[in-house]
Amino acid sequence: xxxxxxxxxxxxxxxxxxxxxxxxxxxxxxxxxxxxxxxxxxxxxxxxxxxxxxxxxxxxxxxxxxxxxxxxxxxxxxxxxxxxxxxxxxxxxxxxxxxxxxxxxxxxxxxxxxxxxxxxxxxxxxxxxxxxxxxxxxxxxxxxxxxxxxxxxxxxxxxxxxxxxxxxxxxxxxxxxxxxxxxxxxxxxxxxxxxxxxxxxxxxxxxxxxxxxxxxxxxxxxxxxxxxxx
Amino acid sequence: xxxxxxxxxxxxxxxxxxxxxxxxxxxxxxxxxxxxxxxxxxxxxxxxxxxxxxxxxxxxxxxxxxxxxxxxxxxxxxxxxxxxxxxxxxxxxxxxxxxxxxxxxxxxxxxxxxxxxxxxxxxxxxxxxxxxxxxxxxxxxxxxxxxxxxxxxxxxxxxxxxxxxxxxxxxxxxxxxxxxxxxxxxxxxxxxxxxxxxxxxxxxxxxxxxxxxxxxxxxxxxxxxxx
Numbered sequence: 001x002x003x004x005x006x007x008x009x010x011x012x013x014x015x016x017x018x019x020x021x022x023x024x025x026x027x028x029x030x031x032x033x034x035x036x037x038x039x040x041x042x043x044x045x046x047x048x049x050x051x052x053x054x055x056x057x058x059x060x061x062x063x064x065x066x067x068x069x070x071x072x073x074x075x076x077x078x079x080x081x082x083x084x085x086x087x088x089x090x091x092x093x094x095x096x097x098x099x100x101x102x103x104x105x106x107x108x109x110x111x112x113x114x115x116x117x118x119x120x121x122x123x124x125x126x127x128x129x130x131x132x133x134x135x136x137x138x139x140x141x142x143x144x145x146x147x148x149x150x151x152x153x154x155x156x157x158x159x160x161x162x163x164x165x166x167x168x169x170x171x172x173x174x175x176x177x178x179x180x181x182x183x184x185x186x187x188x189x190x191x192x193x194x195x196x197x198x199x200x201x202x203x204x205x206x207x208x209x210x211x212x213x214x215x216x217x218x219x220x221x222x223x224x225x226x227x228x229x230x
Numbered sequence: 231x232x233x234x235x236x237x238x239x240x241x242x243x244x245x246x247x248x249x250x251x252x253x254x255x256x257x258x259x260x261x262x263x264x265x266x267x268x269x270x271x272x273x274x275x276x277x278x279x280x281x282x283x284x285x286x287x288x289x290x291x292x293x294x295x296x297x298x299x300x301x302x303x304x305x306x307x308x309x310x311x312x313x314x315x316x317x318x319x320x321x322x323x324x325x326x327x328x329x330x331x332x333x334x335x336x337x338x339x340x341x342x343x344x345x346x347x348x349x350x351x352x353x354x355x356x357x358x359x360x361x362x363x364x365x366x367x368x369x370x371x372x373x374x375x376x377x378x379x380x381x382x383x384x385x386x387x388x389x390x391x392x393x394x395x396x397x398x399x400x401x402x403x404x405x406x407x408x409x410x411x412x413x414x415x416x417x418x419x420x421x422x423x424x425x426x427x428x429x430x431x432x433x434x435x436x437x438x439x440x441x442x443x444x445x446x447x448x449x450x451x452x453x454x455x456x457x
Binding site for chain 2 (some may be wrong): 012015041042045050051071072073074075076077078080081082088089143148166167169170171172180181185
């Protein structure tokens with residue numbers, strides 16, 4: 001990068017290991033299937049709370065199922081069987097990805113830590129045009145680190161709340177941790193909308209800010225505007 | 231709409247049928263059998279008890295269902311008997327009085343329905359394990375089959391779940407006699423299972439070596455159905 005903040009990356013750099021690329025796209029497809037089969041399951045009891053209420057709020061889908069177009073399974077048993085099948089490759093992929101981050105040391109460029117707060121503020125200033133030059137960054141800028149750390153934690157939360165709903169008696173300690181069976185259902189459901197919101201912002205940012213990163217996530221090679229300063 | 235990308239995936243899946251079709255559905259059911267194994271052998275503990283709730287937390291109206299067109303009712307409740315047989319030393323014919331004379335269990339627990347709802351109720355009954363001891367269950371027995379007079383509704387259980395101390399043949403609910411809507415005169419109950427596993431309107435308990443199916447289980451619902 002030059003002093004004016006303009007990129008000078010003509011030489012492709014290797015950015016994503018095949019494990020990262022594989023698990024990224026696998027997660028995308030599997031999570032879509034999990035969400036859709038989950039919406040099918042939700043249709044059987046479209047509220048959160050013990051029989052007779054009161055029900056947890058807010059819930060934009062109180063007493064109404066999501067359109068059939070976005071459901072998978074056809075009926076409750078079909079939804080359950082999809083959900084309890086896709087959960088295996090999804091969790092295995094997640095564990096593989098996290099193991100890779102730890103083994104390769106790449107977690108360092110991804111994990112948001114307290115020392116990234118300052119950089120995150122600078123980055124936000126740049127996006128708000130309060131600062132002209134793009135702050136120096138590693139593989140990811142601090143705001144990206146925050147987003148990716150957050151989404152991994154959301155994934156962990158989804159799996160844990162999922163277990164809490166799946167076996168509320170055998171894992172009653174876990175279910176209690178989330179405030180009980182119905183509360184765990186509620187958080188599990190909210191994770192869906194946060195994932196969906198993340199997906200929308202994530203895709204918009206890829207195309208608006210750094211389209212080259214899409215190719216990097218497919219081929220592994222990056223030839224865009226934001227080379228690492230590491 | 232928000233799920234536009236997922237919607238694209240949906241149309242792909244729709245092409246091979248919503249429930250997976252003839253290509254994928256068998257695979258899903260195979261995985262369901264794996265999940266049954268994990269549920270029984272890894273997540274289930276024969277000693278872990280479901281938590282007891284205060285009576286004050288009971289749900290006012292516990293939903294119920296049956297598969298017959300009208301609520302199954304006995305013509306002559308006095309002549310009702312429970313047949314206990316299969317892989318046992320002594321087949322039994324038990325009256326409601328016989329069952330109530332056995333050492334009983336009472337607990338107030340949370341009911342989990344596969345649909346996602348939950349409700350709290352108190353149940354009174356005799357442990358299935360006590361009935362198994364009384365009829366002299368043979369070591370070859372690995373499953374238990376529960377049959378009803380509700381249009382052939384039945385369930386198959388793994389032996390470990392059936393022998394769990396909280397698995398009972400319930401003749402009472404919320405300090406009263408079991409009402410017809412909840413399976414009178416006798417139903418299976420356990421806070422370690424989803425509602426559809428708990429056979430109502432019982433007529434027989436059979437110990438088997440072969441895995442029995444179940445009314446909903448044969449249509450695709452998880453066979454183990456543990457919570």
